[in-house]
Amino acid sequence: MNAKSSLAPSDPEFDYIIVGAGSAGCVLANRLSANGKHSVLLLEAGPKDSNIWIHVPLGYGKLFKEKSVNWMYQTEPEPELKGRQVFQPRGKTLGGSSSINGLLYVRGQHEDYDRWRQHGNAGWGYDDVLPYFKKAENQARGADQYHGTGGPLPVSNMVVTDPLSKAFMDAAVETGLPYNPDFNGATQEGVGLFQTTTRNGRRASTAVAYLGPARARGNLKVETEALGQRVLFEGRRAVGVEYRQGTNVRRARARKEVVLSSGAYNSPQLLQLSGVGPADLLRKHGIDVVLDAQGVGHDLQDHMQVRIVMRCSQKITLNDTVNNPLRRTLAGARYALFRKGWLTIAAGTAGAFFKTNPRLASPDIQVHFLPFSTDKMGERLHDFSGFTASVCQLRPESRGSLRIKSADPTVPPEIRINYMSTETDRSTNVEAIKILRKILNAPALKPFVVSEYDPGAKVSTDAEILDYCRERGSTIYHPTSTCRMGNDALAVVDQRLKVRGLEGLRVVDGSVMPDLVSGNTNAPIIMIAEKASDMILQDAN
Structure with a gap:
């Protein structure tokens, strides 16, 4: 399989292509299109978020095994859990897992982010990320030194x-x-x-809170049922994305950047399918190596x-x-x-x-x-x-991995968490x-x-x-760290979330966390996307 770009002059062109309209992708789509200067294509493998149970808070119970909006992943047999496979639901619809999750708004501890900074990720300490938590938030209790009002994301009392x-x-x-x-x-x-991401008794996914207000913008195009198959490269620069919609394979060109926001399972899978990952694994599946990046899919963690x-x-x-x-x-x-x-x-x-x-x-x-x-x-x-x-x-030491099982993007990856x-x-x-x-x-x-x-x-x-x-023991649905941020040999992205060793490519989702936060992951992922949006717009200028 050739990893070189196969773009044609007739392929549509956008400044930014975001792969995955989940907790992070919807934030990015809103923020990157807000000033009207940049054209944005948002690709989502799943359907629109029209399932009624998405919008009813208790509906998460109905979506647990609803194939139409859920990737329905399974781990490999877990050695310390008596060889059991552990079911891994992940959102596959506009809003991603924020459309099927348990709605809890928990940021983690101040110490989590200070630890990220101490590991060499400048700009990610608690004092650095707090403004982005506040920027995202429309806190029902009002603003104070820890909370913001007027942001897109409603945070309500139980x-x-x-x-x-x-x-x-x-x-x-x-x-x-x-x-x-x-x-x-x-x-x-x-x-x-707990507080929840709800408004007036209805779920406030990022599709509702961020994408909804941006949908009418002429510079934002949203494609659903669009499965990202690979990132297209010219040399070491990401220049576009190939995706499948129904029976059609389509391509789109990115003038500035391709941003992967497909989550801790699908972002490393897409990188590996695109020729970015452990070289031996890619060659085994007949994929041309763009970059031998041993860390892609490494260090998987979950609660x-x-x-x-x-x-x-x-x-x-x-x-x-x-x-x-x-x-x-x-x-x-x-x-x-x-x-x-x-x-x-x-x-x-x-x-x-x-x-x-x-x-x-x-x-x-x-x-x-x-x-x-x-x-x-x-x-x-x-x-x-x-x-x-x-x-x-909250802070398990165990680490696992994610590796593709096939060059076919529809084949689920091998997930080992090693709980x-x-x-x-x-x-x-x-x-x-x-x-x-x-x-x-x-x-x-x-x-x-x-x-x-x-x-x-x-x-x-x-x-x-x-x-x-x-x-x-089973998952509480918080996979992270498969494209983690850092400066060591196995780090996949740098502190600006750019994929190390490549140009024009970032990852923005829970996979970039250097390690797990001490709590539920949705609020931190939204914060990461808010911060990343600022960095992307700064770099565009």
Whole structure:
């Protein structure tokens, strides 16, 4: 397969071509087209975001296994998880994963970004990135030193305040955690309610918040059902993109830059398909090597979650509503009329951040609390009253990889995350479960608890808890770092997100994170795209 450019004079030309209309791509499309000076082509492999469940917050449960808007990836068998494959849903529609995610607005810790800077990524410390978090934000609570108003992205308070979520917060305080009204403020530690990317009870994906207001601009062209097949090069300069739309293969020329915003799985896949990646891998699949870049697809990281399910003594959970036809109908009507009630809840109502060891400088565990329960996310809720709390290790040491399995862009890549492959990761998960159990057994929750359903009393020793983590641990949907930023031999992009060793090509999405942030990844990815937009426009001048 020839990696050289096959552009024709008749191919349409744009200043910028953005591949992927997800959390980052929609931000870039808005910002790069805003001044009217630059023409922008935005390519999205999936359809328009017209599925009704995209716009209903609780609809993420319906989109979990909805092939039309979801890449539905799977990992390879995970060695430390008893050889299980772990399902990896990723958004495949306008808005990308911000159209199917759990809607939580969490930035991570100040220390995360200072660590990025200390690793040689100038301009990425907390003080550098805070203005971009604020620029993006339209914070319901108003502006302060940590928050902005007037930005495209609505950030709202949790509307549902069910008795279980309140009892969980009270229980966490009883075990010694401070109450924290703002996980994205001065400090992250403590327990409180999550904020969400919603507006008036509807999901605010980046397709809604950023792309919507920009769609009418004459200098922005959006193509859906357009699968990026490869970046086209002349020498070491990216000059365009080849993409498939239906049965047609099309090409477009980029005058200034090609920007990959296809996420931690699809951006490294597209680079490898285009001849940028480990040379031995590319040659194996008959792809001409443009640049032998060993780091492309290297250093994959993800957050793992392990859940505890409790049987509830009162019929106040979402399970009880979903399993009762009358209550279900009333909940639907309440949402349709008032945009309130159960259908507005995100993938976590209350949350907590704590340390498994007092010697740690900052929390290493995040808890998501949910007033419902199920055996597997995206499957039907239990027929009993139940609620769930999960632990997520924030800074796992384990690293994995992403490698193409074929030169065919429609063949899913090989995803290896290597969850729990270090001793620290294993022991941290065990400690986290023990601390979460203390919270779930605290006095404030006693009136609501019948018993622990899963894993239950049969799991009590450290060895049994570790075995349960191996048996039931799964993703919390935060893959990053496969095209990471840095100055070392395996870094793929520099601190301006330009692909090292090439011209006219950047990567802007979660794959550029030097390592995982201590929290959900959507807000940081939007920040990265806001900052990248400024850098791209500066370089254009």
